[in-house]
Amino acid sequence: MQIGKKIKLKKKKLSKKELVKRLLKTPVKNLKFSGKKISFEFFGNKISNAIELKKEDHVAEWSRRHKKIFIDKNFSKKDLNKSFKALCVHEAVEKFLAEKMHFNVDKEAHLIATKKEKEFLEKMHGNWRSHELIVYWNWHRQGEH
Numbered sequence: 001m002q003i004g005k006k007i008k009l010k011k012k013k014l015s016k017k018e019l020v021k022r023l024l025k026t027p028v029k030n031l032k033f034s035g036k037k038i039s040f041e042f043f044g045n046k047i048s049n050a051i052e053l054k055k056e057d058h059v060a061e062w063s064r065r066h067k068k069i070f071i072d073k074n075f076s077k078k079d080l081n082k083s084f085k086a087l088c089v090h091e092a093v094e095k096f097l098a099e100k101m102h103f104n105v106d107k108e109a110h111l112i113a114t115k116k117e118k119e120f121l122e123k124m125h126g127n128w129r130s131h132e133l134i135v136y137w138n139w140h141r142q143g144e145h
């Protein structure tokens with residue numbers, strides 16, 4: 001279709017830097033947690049992933065094969081609910097950006113995912129600083145991003 005083609009071309013013309021800028025500004029919409037699933041809309045895409053709790057050395061991770069994200073089971077505790085959900089947002093956004101938009105996981109994808117994670121936490125009136133301390137201290141200790 002003509003219009004679709006035009007839009008595609010327009011999108012292609014965006015430089016990577018501009019695209020990252022735009023993604024940073026784009027909010028995650030219709031975020032839902034139901035059962036063991038996270039779903040939302042982002043950048044015109046419907047994203048849905050199963051959430052699996054397990055022993056996770058790197059706090060959280062996503063599957064390259066399945067529509068699935070992994071969260072360390074220590075985050076299932078009730079007092080960590082906001083942190084848990086924020087992590088799910090991060091992983092699901094990162095997975096989408098790496099797989100569908102072909103961004104570098106450790107650079108752009110992680111950067112944008114972190115922004116969406118932070119926005120979610122702010123919306124929930126969570127404390128970013130304490131969330132960061134719980135999550136990222138572990139990460140850095142592992143030598144990961």
Ligand SMILES: [Zn+2]
Pocket residue numbers: 090094109110113145
């Ligand atoms: Zn990340």
